Amino acid sequence: MTTATGTRGRPATTDKERATAGRPAGADSSRDAGPALAVEHLTTVFTRSGGDVPVVRDVSFEVAPGGTLVLLGESGSGKSVTARSILGLYGAGARITGSVRLDGREILGGDMRALRGPHLALVPQDPAGALDPLRGIGSQLVEVLRTHGVCESRAQARERALELLALVGIPHPARVARSRPHELSGGMRQRAVIAIAVACDPRVLIADEPTTALDVTVQAQILDLFAGLQSRLGMALILVTHDVGVAEQLGGGIGVMYAGRLVESGPAAQVLRDPRHPYTAGLLAALPTPGAERGSLAVLPGRPPATGEDFPGCPFAPRCARAVSACVQVPPGLEPVVVRIPEPPSEDGALAPARVPEADAADETSARVRRAACPVVAADGATPSVTGAAVPVADDASGSSDASDASDASDASDASDASEAVVR
Amino acid sequence: MKAPLLQAVGLTKTYPGGVRAVDRIDLEVARGETLGIVGESGCGKSTTAKMLLRLVDADAGAVAFDGVNITKVRGKALRQLRSRLQVVPQDPRTSLNPRLTVGSSIGFNLRVHGVGRADRSARVPELLDRVGLDPAYADRYPHEMSGGQLQRVAIARALATGPDLVVCDEAVSALDKSVQAQVLNLLAELQRDLGVAYLFISHDLAVVEHIADRVAIMYLGRVVEQGPASSLWSDPRHPYTKALLSSVPGRGGARTVLRGDPPDPASPPSGCGFRTRCPIAEERCAHDVPALLAPSGTAADGHRVACVKEAVA
Numbered sequence: 134m135t136t137a138t139g140t141r142g143r144p145a146t147t148d149k150e151r152a153t154a155g156r157p158a159g160a161d162s163s164r165d166a167g168p169a170l171a172v173e174h175l176t177t178v179f180t181r182s183g184g185d186v187p188v189v190r191d192v193s194f195e196v197a198p199g200g201t202l203v204l205l206g207e208s209g210s211g212k213s214v215t216a217r218s219i220l221g222l223y224g225a226g227a228r229i230t231g232s233v234r235l236d237g238r239e240i241l242g243g244d245m246r247a248l249r250g251p252h253l254a255l256v257p258q259d260p261a262g263a264l265d266p267l268r269g270i271g272s273q274l275v276e277v278l279r280t281h282g283v284c285e286s287r288a289q290a291r292e293r294a295l296e297l298l299a300l301v302g303i304p305h306p307a308r309v310a311r312s313r314p315h316e317l318s319g320g321m322r323q324r325a326v327i328a329i330a331v332a333c334d335p336r337v338l339i340a341d342e343p344t345t346a347l348d349v350t351v352q353a354q355i356l357d358l359f360a361g362l363q364s365r366l367g368m369a370l371i372l373v374t375h376d377v378g379v380a381e382q383l384g385g386g387i388g389v390m391y392a393g394r395l396v397e398s399g400p401a402a403q404v405l406r407d408p409r410h411p412y413t414a415g416l417l418a419a420l421p422t423p424g425a426e427r428g429s430l431a432v433l434p435g436r437p438p439a440t441g442e443d444f445p446g447c448p449f450a451p452r453c454a455r456a457v458s459a460c461v462q463v464p465p466g467l468e469p470v471v472v473r474i475p476e477p478p479s480e481d482g483a484l485a486p487a488r489v490p491e492a493d494a495a496d497e498t499s500a501r502v503r504r505a506a507c508p509v510v511a512a513d514g515a516t517p518s519v520t521g522a523a524v525p526v527a528d529d530a531s532g533s534s535d536a537s538d539a540s541d542a543s544d545a546s547d548a549s550d551a552s553e554a555v556v557r
Numbered sequence: 558m559k560a561p562l563l564q565a566v567g568l569t570k571t572y573p574g575g576v577r578a579v580d581r582i583d584l585e586v587a588r589g590e591t592l593g594i595v596g597e598s599g600c601g602k603s604t605t606a607k608m609l610l611r612l613v614d615a616d617a618g619a620v621a622f623d624g625v626n627i628t629k630v631r632g633k634a635l636r637q638l639r640s641r642l643q644v645v646p647q648d649p650r651t652s653l654n655p656r657l658t659v660g661s662s663i664g665f666n667l668r669v670h671g672v673g674r675a676d677r678s679a680r681v682p683e684l685l686d687r688v689g690l691d692p693a694y695a696d697r698y699p700h701e702m703s704g705g706q707l708q709r710v711a712i713a714r715a716l717a718t719g720p721d722l723v724v725c726d727e728a729v730s731a732l733d734k735s736v737q738a739q740v741l742n743l744l745a746e747l748q749r750d751l752g753v754a755y756l757f758i759s760h761d762l763a764v765v766e767h768i769a770d771r772v773a774i775m776y777l778g779r780v781v782e783q784g785p786a787s788s789l790w791s792d793p794r795h796p797y798t799k800a801l802l803s804s805v806p807g808r809g810g811a812r813t814v815l816r817g818d819p820p821d822p823a824s825p826p827s828g829c830g831f832r833t834r835c836p837i838a839e840e841r842c843a844h845d846v847p848a849l850l851a852p853s854g855t856a857a858d859g860h861r862v863a864c865v866k867e868a869v870a
Binding site for chain 1 (some may be wrong): 597598703705733734735736737738739741742745746749760762763764766767768799801803804805806808809812814815817818
């Protein structure tokens with residue numbers, strides 16, 4: 134997780150795995166208790182004739198079994214490419230480095246074809262483009278079930294297909310199974326795509342803007358469906374979105390991306406209520422809120438660097454009101470920030486009352502720790518006047534159930550991490 | 558209330574195949590105000606805009622612009638009308654000619670409305686400056702500019718003829734949130750300085766709440782509720798408006814998740830169009846189309862709702 138060393142940082146992660154091994158059983162006890170998916174130093178470079186275009190830069194995060202991570206960012210921030218890199222959907226045109234581990238097993242560069250389906254599955258933005266327009270929904274589900282060997286016989290697969298359609302809340306499964314995609318509404322099509330994605334009971338479901346093409350009342354239905362499926366199937370969810378409201382609704386962990394980098398991460402409720410990175414704060418301030426005077430929305434000056442543009446320091450520095458001279462020289466790592474306002478973990482879900490409670494119970498491995506890629510902000514948190522009231526920065530999921538138990542040692546090391554970041 | 562700048566009465570449009578996109582709607586926009594139109598896809602909000610702009614002819618109903626019925630105007634009169642009635646479309650990348658510099662695109666709108674070459678070359682830099690762009694951008698092509706910059710160009714083009722009303726059809730929906738804030742601020746500033754009225758169509762409730770003075774909520778071709786933005790948000794009366802507001806993610810509060818999808822506009826349900834998804838529908842809702850009436854217990858602020866269970870009989 135930590136990018137402090139700048140290299141692979143394997144030993145630190147091994148420590149963390151040991152620490153998380155003692156995590157109380159979450160939603161899924163059938164499999165081991167480490168993170169379902171651990172991404173480290175993921176870097177995706179598109180190789181073009183005109184030169185290399187780095188799109189994802191040194192991104193690290195973890196998702197616990199049954200946990201939720203939202204990747205939030207504006208267009209060109211690299212959030213979708215991150216998701217698709219994990220799924221191995223890029224061919225020879227992309228150079229992907231770093232590490233992606235599924236239940237502790239390295240999958241980057243391996244046979245992704247065997248993993249997609251039973252281990253990793255994708256729900257894309259546009260359900261119409263994801264379905265074969267000429268075939269019935271049921272037949273497309275049967276194909277998935279047969280290809281991955283979930284069902285022995287065709288008859289079994291047909292039966293299972295109907296169960297899956299019912300599972301995702303489709304009212305008349307038998308009729309919908311016979312329908313072609315164009316005969317269904319956008320919401321129903323997205324449900325059908327989700328049924329296909331969860332057909333093999335994947336360990337991690339990756340959803341790329343799954344509700345962006347849908348109307349808001351239908352979006353509400355689909356977000357509820359994700360929460361319900363997670364609690365029933367125990368799968369982890371990585372959801373890519375540009376919509377702050379969707380991130381808030383889903384809860385769990387959040388990673389905010391800017392110019393290919395993860396600039397802030399932590400529990401969604403905390404990050405969105407009390408953003409630390411100047412970009413996150415600026416993004417949230419730009420949203421129209423009730424009572425904001427017309428014409429006076431806070432505006433981030435300038436615009437993001439062009440995709441692949443090279444910058445020596447922090448990509449946000451040219452737009453950042455708090456930038457100091459060091460910001461344009463050294464790229465900041467994602468370091469823990471000290472949280473000043475103690476927040477009982479039970480309040481995490483307070484902004485998402487409609488969420489299924491069981492899904493909340495699943496611990497989000499990386500969701501417990503607040504991190505920001507900004508040395509200036511890290512320095513804020515370390516000021517002596519506020520550290521007294523600080524909640525210890527728990528280094529793993531176990532911190533949620535017993536925050537007081539977080540050892541002094543880890544607290545101290547976090548503090549030193551932060552100050553180290555300042556020095557650099 | 559001042560005499561409305563634009564008044565539509567009984568506007569109806571049925572597309573071939575029996576799709577009743579817009580069904581007898583009434584709208585009013587006063588000078589210098591912003592009317593927001595909110596609705597989900599297929600509710601008829603864009604068809605309404607096209608009828609007001611005379612891009613689509615209405616089957617029935619009338620539109621008065623500054624006291625003149627514009628539903629039948631043609632030729633020169635229609636061109637003159639359009640200089641006062643402009644549009645900012647959703648996607649500037651498809652609405653700006655990729656082979657013209659943005660300066661030429663803005664100048665073209667002036668040329669169509671009879672502005673001479675010398676005046677044009679003076680006005681274009683002025684307009685770019687007005688929307689916060691460096692006048693040097695006049696020589697750029699659309700592909701050299703960002704989405705936010707292009708939307709500023711589209712706004713400059715719409716303002717070129719000094720319109721009284723600008724229809725913004727999902728004008729900020731394609732923009733990233735940080736850019737959207739810039740464009741919303743610009744629209745508000747232009748309204749303050751130039752007194753232009755907006756018909757602001759959007760599916761984004763937070764944006765409409767921010768920019769609009771009054772709001773009309775559409776469902777299945779009809780206006781189901783309208784009134785001042787403040788009273789609609791604080792005291793929504795129509796069950797659809799309530800569900801819509803509570804569906805906005807991250808808003809908190811109790812959520813009403815509607816069942817099912819909006820009905821097919823080609824075969825709408827009898828009576829109230831919302832009754833098939835309505836949590837409080839009764840038998841009588843299937844018989845009559847509810848009229849847009851003042852809801853019980855509100856101030857006389859123009860709040861209207863089309864629901865038999867809310868309106869004063």
